[in-house]
Amino acid sequence: MNILDKIVADKRKEVDLKKSLITPSQLEQSVLMERTSTSLATALRNSTTGIIAEHKRRSPSKSVINQGLNVQDVAMGYETAGVCGMSVLTDGKYFGGSLDDLILARAAVNMPLLRKEFIIDEYQILEAKAYGADVILLIAAILDREEIKTFSEMAKSLGLDVLLEVHNEEELQKSIMPSLDMLGVNNRNLKTFEVSLETSKTLSEQIPDDFVKVSESGISSVEAIKDLQTYGYQGFLIGENFMKTDDPGESAKEFINELNR
Numbered sequence: 129m130n131i132l133d134k135i136v137a138d139k140r141k142e143v144d145l146k147k148s149l150i151t152p153s154q155l156e157q158s159v160l161m162e163r164t165s166t167s168l169a170t171a172l173r174n175s176t177t178g179i180i181a182e183h184k185r186r187s188p189s190k191s192v193i194n195q196g197l198n199v200q201d202v203a204m205g206y207e208t209a210g211v212c213g214m215s216v217l218t219d220g221k222y223f224g225g226s227l228d229d230l231i232l233a234r235a236a237v238n239m240p241l242l243r244k245e246f247i248i249d250e251y252q253i254l255e256a257k258a259y260g261a262d263v264i265l266l267i268a269a270i271l272d273r274e275e276i277k278t279f280s281e282m283a284k285s286l287g288l289d290v291l292l293e294v295h296n297e298e299e300l301q302k303s304i305m306p307s308l309d310m311l312g313v314n315n316r317n318l319k320t321f322e323v324s325l326e327t328s329k330t331l332s333e334q335i336p337d338d339f340v341k342v343s344e345s346g347i348s349s350v351e352a353i354k355d356l357q358t359y360g361y362q363g364f365l366i367g368e369n370f371m372k373t374d375d376p377g378e379s380a381k382e383f384i385n386e387l388n389r
């Protein structure tokens with residue numbers, strides 16, 4: 129069983145348990161259901177740098193990255209640095225995140241927040257909205273076309289942006305539909321954990337211009353971003369490169385300053 133299959137098997141059990149504890153109608157009571165979301169896709173279209181900075185304590189590929197930081201400090205640091213949005217990992221077992229991280233980040237900043245999660249059920253989309261997200265991630269490798277359609281249309285009905293993540297051409301071709309805002313290419317091979325920015329470059333031509341192109345994972349230099357921009361990418365999801373430092377906000381700020389030079 130590869131890591132994605134393991135994560136999804138655990139996620140199904142987790143979602144079933146959560147549904148028995150908090151019903152969808154209880155989630156709908158959240159005051160954040162009334163909040164008007166901020167579009168990450170619009171922020172990326174209007175930006176020259178396009179950084180989406182991630183809060184990531186640990187990961188299956190790297191084990192511990194940084195467990196000692198306060199999520200609100202990280203969020204405020206990223207916002208001050210001028211990132212376009214923040215990705216908040218909410219998976220607990222594999223990434224050390226939680227929905228508490230999302231709601232705490234929401235309380236601290238106004239920028240768009242992406243709920244970075246392995247979404248396999250509509251319940252998690254309701255959770256995303258109820259805990260203050262502006263954007264959800266859908267991963268083509270774990271969903272069929274019908275699920276992508278149902279989930280993305282539900283997200284749009286809640287006012288959320290949708291970032292659809294692909295790893296290869298087959299996933300891309302099965303996923304293209306109007307209810308998506310951004311198409312993300314993940315440079316990390318989830319079977320080998322190998323990272324290659326060539327994945328983003330190879331797939332770039334096949335992504336229709338109506339979608340904001342986002343390159344995800346393994347980005348650690350300004351040169352890499354400048355190169356990816358020539359392939360039409362407007363968004364760059366960066367986790368470890370910032371989170372491995374003592375002050376991710378400061379690292380993001382220096383990175384963005386260098387990108388603007």
Ligand SMILES: O=C(O)c1ccccc1NCC(=O)[C@H](O)[C@H](O)COP(=O)(O)O
Pocket residue numbers: 131182184187188189190314316318344345346347365366367368369
């Ligand atoms: O990061 C992992 O090891 C990982 C393993 C299995 C599934 C997903 C994984 N990462 C999620 C992400 O998409 C990244 O956290 C994100 O793109 C940032 O990547 P990086 O800049 O390389 O930390």
